[in-house]
Amino acid sequence: MLRDNTAAELKAIVGAGRYIDTPEALLAYSYDAFVQEAMPEAVILPETTAEVAAIMTIAHREGIPVTARGAGTSICGAPVPARKGIVLAFTRMDRIIAVNAPDRYCIVQPGVVNGDLQARLAKEGFFYPPDPGSFMVSTIGGNVAQNAGGPRCLKYGVTVDYVLSLEVVLASGEVIRFGSRNVKDVTGYRLSSLFCGSEGTLGIITEITLRVVPLPEATRTILAVYDDLDATAATVADIIGSGILPVALELMDKTVINAVEDSAGIGLPRHAEGLLLIEVDGVEEAVEKQMRTIVEKTRGHGATEVIEARTAAERDNLWTARRSAYGVFARLAPDCIVEDATVPVSHVPDMIRHIREIAGRYRLRIGILAHAGDGNMHPLIATDTRDKEEWQRVEAANREIFELAIQYNGTLSGEHGIGLAKIDYLPMAIDDATQAFMEKIKACVDPKGILNPGKFV
Template sequence: MLNAKIRKSLQTIVGPERLIDAPEDLLAYSYDAFVEEMTPELVLLPESTAEVSAIMAIAHHEGIPVTARGAGTSICGASVPIRGGIVLSLTRMDRILAVSTPNRYCIVQPGVVNGDLQARLAKEGFFYPPDPGSYMASTIGGNVAQNAGGPRCLKYGVTVDYVLSLEVVLPSGEVIRFGSRNVKDVTGYRLSSLFCGSEGTLGIVTEITLRVVPLPEASRTILAVYNDLDATAATVADVIGSGILPAALELMDKTVVNAVEDSAGIGLPRHAEGLLLIEVDGVEEAVEKEMRTIVEKARAHGAQEVIEARTAAERDNLWTARRSAYGVFARLAPDCIVEDATVPVSHVPDMIRHIREIADRYRLRIGILAHAGDGNMHPLIATDTRDKQQWQRVEAANREIFEKAMTYNGTLSGEHGIGLAKTDYLPMALNDATRDFMAKIKQCVDPQGILNPGKFV
């Protein structure tokens, strides 16, 4: 598809040093953190909106598939170039263009790493709340494409809640801007909500204006240890149902805890059937009062021990345990599938029971990790896709997990997206009319279907 003339035109835009076509180098762009892969014909590394626009103009004219990519941390296959073509890696567009704390916004390019932005803002006493588990590697552009969440999103909201404006290159190469630097702006359609979470199927984001907020005055973190997983889950429903909104409320079951300990030796209690990592932040007096109530509820539901992080180092140690869970669980087998079915918080105990029953019935090693405070369940399935019989059991188990979530008015994805992983399950959550409407939007914006083809729409 990419003949010598097209390659030469593309090389003219980015230069030979930012055009990758060696087979061994292309392999690095053929996969993300999901189990599918496809090698692109070419990888380009643009450094400006103008270069992205020029590339898309050629791709549009020639009908070449284009898949935008950030750090490749997607765990739903969203950045896999399933139809080959061009991968547009945006990691060179990594500048923080402006930080205006008096006006509470920052402007960044899509290749800025979330953790780097957090470090920059912290120097000025501010932060950007969305914090996906991969925040030390994942890019803001990827976070926007997937509408990423994270532990803090229980209290603070997800990526779309912080996107003030976007600069986007359309499939035709045309550059559009929408939104502004103002928190209040109802001028026309709120297009940021359409593009945020669109997984690169509508346009390529080249500049992002984000709302930022002051760092909280105080923060406290505890680890509640349980001998019963049902009691662990019941505490979650009780805390949220009481009206308290922690900054984070994370759940880990025994399988995950022991996987973390086997790998990292952080000091988590191996005997625990369930752990809750709870963080409260805000004004000192309110933090003290809320944490006291949370501890009382934890003990009332049978917590055997409540451990408070007394220092920043102890707090970081607890969060290291939580954030490393996916990585260490992935060491248990050649492949690790991470789902994120989400249910109303009151049904978290029910979903945990169902997941455990499904794991036993299908003879699968499934660890349960959850942003439990907002009902976002992350079953971690250690598997080997080369074992066809086992993979069939994994697929059947996944389907049952999603079906159970739907019975509780849940959803297929709370933050990971659809990508390749959950396209077949879409009819569970969206009726024919809704899917047709999404297809009409795609057809209107991308009539040739060249942007991230083969995905959920």
């Protein structure tokens, strides 16, 4: 518990109703979708930037750790308060402040749900491309903090590519703004790129200006079915290598396919060793031409069936299969570990073969899901962390997967972030000099180390 006088100061800022410190309520803020938990000493629900600034001024003075939290959907432990202290939960700062279609931007508070923003923009004929699997519940503030990706990011890019400006409260309580509402802006350092993906370790984001784009004229979606997983992966490398850039190119192996069918029963072919969900969009004529070429390539690599979504309902059904994969796989065991090591697309077939071999060698149930078009691998490991011997095998398997990714000139995380899940593996990808430079940046903006301590640095 925080000291009585400090708690009283904080309550005076937000009111007793938005200051939480009962054990049963704190428990809900002690975890995300990763397996590690840590209880905060208090949870505060701010509604304005001024409140956040006042809270941070007190936290800085007292040296109290502060962890920002959106919807808690991340799967790396980033919003878990590793050093206790305060959790700032942004569910009350959920306003879409402005949508400016002519100038192609929107302004939102950090607690706005991605899916709600998509629905609002669609009314104007626009959309915001980054679409993490949790987009119906995850918040824009969390998406920015994690530099979230998603299936559409193959063509459209990730969160950082759409952040035009940010309002940020620093550890000291000082409020700064950087960026503008312009796509072209090279006035000063591109600080939005520094803060995007920083997992709340550099500042607390309180307002976000995002670039938005018009909805495409046409969209086509197919599901290619394979009886060989190597051929499934080879198709991915061929399509991307040919110069075609789909909106999404998603891969599922047999383990994931059957987990989805066991739970949802939406009609996926259980016999398949691999599936590719492929979507293209753009001008009608170009879309038709690209899809013909893609279908030829899938059949050339041995696809036994190519199913095209003829209606919006059929398209939604195919995407339901993909987007539900994590949730249904998590039902196979008490815990589900989802990693996201990423490699160049040409090495996707190699990584898939290695992951299958690792699963067999460590006697683990690993399903393979991937944003395969950009090399972002999502091995899903069904496990029980209470089984210490099995957990040791999970950790050993993960280490091998990360080592392989680095060997293939890949990286530890494509979109999930580092958080608590990968902090021990960080030296694989970042050398001592780079780590020291990151520490200098952190020390400059957060000299007391109170912002989400235990992450990154």
